[in-house]
Amino acid sequence: MWQSEQTPSLVSLGVLVNPDGSVRAAGGLLVQLLPGADPEWARRLEANARSLAGISRRVDDGLSPAGMAERVLEGFDSRILAEGEVRFACGCSRARVEGLLAALGREELTRMLEEDGGAELTCRFCGERYNFGADDLRRLLLREA
Template sequence: MDYMIRGNLKNRPIRFFVISAKDTIEKMRQIHEAMPNASACAGRSLMATALIGYTMKNDDDIVTTILNCDGEIGKVTCTANNKGQVKCDIINPKTNIYLNELGKLDVKKVVGNGTLRVIKDIGLREPYVGETDIVSGEIAQDYTYYFAMSEQTPSVVSLGVLVDKDKFDIMYAGGLIIQLLPGNTEEDIEYLEEKVSHLKYMTTLLSEGKTPEDIIKEIFNDEEIEITDKQDVVYFCNCSREKIEKVVIALGKKELEDIIATDHKITLKCHFCGKEYTLSEEELNNLLKEA
């Protein structure tokens, strides 16, 4: 079962969030029939989004992250809440396979340049929106940069997705976010930098059988760690026929009349989960009355 933990250090203003999400990222890959580089890119961003969602207080709070890129993948949109429910849309999941000089998937090759936008809907009149440039294309560094520049929160972000070279399925997926809280000192900063300086690749830790609890203990001493919560993670789409009907109504009266006259029905596919909804001519005529 995929899950994440959160907690803090007992005697320092440092908090942490750690996720293990192999099955969730595999489901994402299957839905989008994603190629390896796209799986690694979207998988990393989806886990970062899940961890950000885990920081939110209310059940109705939603975070949406958008990687808007000029590379092959185009755009990756992820959403999450604080209950561990996540979903993802990939504009072009059929990216080519590129390897870097170390023989690992070259994610930045399919990302290119662009922006990372984070939208937090926390029940206020207007959602909070932060946006920064994509500075790396390797995703973890881009979220690190976002936290520093948009939220003024010094953070360590590590994200990893290991894809099977032959079958393209997900072997391991996990990540973490460690953040310095207000009131931190230069000593706290140096302490954190020293602790994470020897951190292994996330997929290496997971391949060694490490759990989220084990991973945070790889960084900090047992006696200083306080784990405060554990949350299951699941790929979940809340699309429905009612929501699809609202989309169709939004097309407007003229376009609806054209669809009825020409095709007599319409089939729409959810970008997040792939589920198809077909509305009959009778249903379209009923919606036409509302348009």
């Protein structure tokens, strides 16, 4: 992050895996200093973060995100402004993928129709598969006309 965003950042991630390969606990934190922050703050944050060594174990022991924040920000004038559930969400949809197909242009859509009789696209973020049959491609071709 120092190179990509030029922002001093503290990142701590962990995953605790069961013997069968399933995830038992996972967690992480990201703390970034604002521009102009005292460089000593970075050293203090690092020292505080060391108390969370093995962050996935802390999650497994029941340490909440607020508890993590309190520990890593100990000694700083800080407060939690908002809380929310963190979960994976992909923004893909059939309509969005259809738009990508249409952007390929008439020539490529015609080739897909003639050679493959349809198209299957897979979202690289979530793995959702979208199938477009011959009728779907014909409809896109009519729309492109």
